[in-house]
Amino acid sequence: MSTYELCTPLKKEDIRKLVAGDVVYLSGIVYTARDEAHAHILELDGRNEELPFDLEGAAIYHCGPLMLKEDDKWRAIAAGPTTSDRMARMTPKLLEKHAVRALIGKGGMQGIAGRLEDKCVYLAYTGGCAALAAGSIKKVRSVHWPQLGMPEAVWELEVERFGPLVVGIDAHGNDLFEKVRKNALNAFCQLR
Secondary structure (H helix, E strand, C coil): CCEEEEECCCCHHHHHCCCCCCEEEEEEEEEECCHHHHHHHHHHHHCCCCCCCCCCCCEEECECCEEEEECCEEEEEECCECEHHHHCCCHHHHHHHCCCCEEEEECCCCCCHHHHCCCCEEEECCCCCHHHHHHCEEEEEEEECHHHCCCCCEEEEEEEEEEEEEEEECCCCCEHHHHHHHHHHHHHHHHC
16 A cells, blocks of 8 residues: 555546555545536537536535635635545446546445546545545545535646545456445355
């Protein structure tokens, strides 16, 4: 297991060196996106419309942050991860059009390891660490699609040493969550 400090935009070389179980600290720009934001991205893609943000080499954080507006500037109060598996069915289509290099969230994404291969990694962030995550956000650069509501809008965040993030699914098809599930099932079966 190795520890890496990476900066966005991420390149393929950045993610190819990562192995499931490695630890990553991320700096640069991260975009939040939950269910509604993913659906809206795919809707615009379907109409060949441009997005108001650039996903080339991007990191998407499955998060519905709690924000506070002070003097016309937004500040993150809490920014913990949400369950990523909800976005699993939309992710392959998103990756067909956009060179997203990292997905961040909690709980893994079942059945997606093969679709991430040589394209993207999944970085797991511990649930319940919303205040810790907010502390790594140095600036809220912008908010896109606020009509979706605070948790569903796309927040463009400038982060510094965001993490620790564990490589849950690497770009080589290794899925740490699936490995743990199989080991647990095998152990259970042996006990019976």
